[in-house]
Amino acid sequence: MTRRGLLRRAAGVTIAAAAGPALLSVPTYAVPGPTGNGKTEEASGDGRSGVATGTAGPNGWELEKAADAGGAVWTRPVPGTGLAGVAVRMGDVETVLVHVIRRFHYEIDQMKPGEVIGWRKPGEVRKGLAEVNQASGTAVQIRPGHYPHGARGGFHAVQTAVVRDVLAELEGVVRWGGDDSTPDESLFYLDAPPGDDRLTRVAARLRGWQEDPARGAGTHVDVQDPRRRQAAQELHTRQTKRSR
Template sequence: MTIDRRTLLVATGAATALLALPSPATAAPLATPGAAVRASRWEAGRSANGWLIDPDAVETFRVEGSPATVRLHAEAAGVLLHVARRWHYEVMPLRAAPDVLGHTTDRVVRTAYASNRLSGTALVLPGAGDGLWPHQTAIVRDILADCEGTVRWGLDLAPATAGHFQIDVKPGTRTLGRLTAAFGGGPARHDSPRTGAPDDPATPERRREANRLAQAQRRNN
């Protein structure tokens, strides 16, 4: 696995709280071996997370700081773009389309959670290769804590997929609206450059919150 300079700098900042990099064999898996699912057509009018499949509600957004663009449900975009933005800055760089996968009209899916892309409420961030290093996994857990349970990671679903992120609450949820405003909701704001540094994900408080959320979401899987 190739680790670029920016990823190494992020890892260095968390070095006091995280273990030294292990061999790739202990990295978080991209997918669960032997968990292949037969593809089938999703016929429902809503995706698995309860959102209406409505192409008219989908817009194109750019991931700040990157050349990548992605099509998402307008109400879900603020939070999912926050995930993609931090992934780009702190986990691994995103490139131009089609590096980031969002809304799709292809109803043939291999998992129920893949149907969430039909409503524009899930995205896939490629580039994880054959897995994530532990320091990268810790950063993703911190990103999820930022989202306060509104987003679920594919690594906590079955079969596991490290690049998948989906909205995990219903439309109109108050927390989703509040976070969208906090993250700079709205297409215009998401197209503006911003390189703000997030809080250190290795602090005890943030690690506790990230672990608490991970345990709660795994119990509800």
């Protein structure tokens, strides 16, 4: 097993142990989890109906009333970071958002427990803003206290270059709240609706990297490489044309 594989296994064991019987003993519905192709099996039965809202967020994913309660949103480990975990939508969404968090941690600044916020209750997010996507488990806030809502300039040039590189690496399936008309530089959210082939493709590529010690988050990335910079700039141009 690779070093990365050992880190993932250790992180998973730590989260399960911290959660205790709540994650080890599940009632009459099945806990959702990634299938062989990385997609998520929705939970069925009373657990699913208890968290469903029937309302889609701005990016098209259904909001859920609770995390770790039988729906599609569960607290997941972020290997190699020391973070306790983040509540996100399982499957391809999880794969992509955890990658964002890990690259931020390795290349922008190391984070401490509590500095990443995933799912939030539908009643706690402000309607009309991209943060609503957190209620579907398809967005995360990284250090929201460091990057005030409505303000720009929280990242210096090199850090911004990393953010742009991450977005381009993910082929635009994630959008940065710093590019919105009302900026939230702490926010990273899925910019692909359910069933989008780009999400499936990108997530599959990221999972393949997890088995290669020379690829993926935690490995050296030259964000100043001309080809990467061009891809990042082209994506930035496309995404900012769709100001939100």
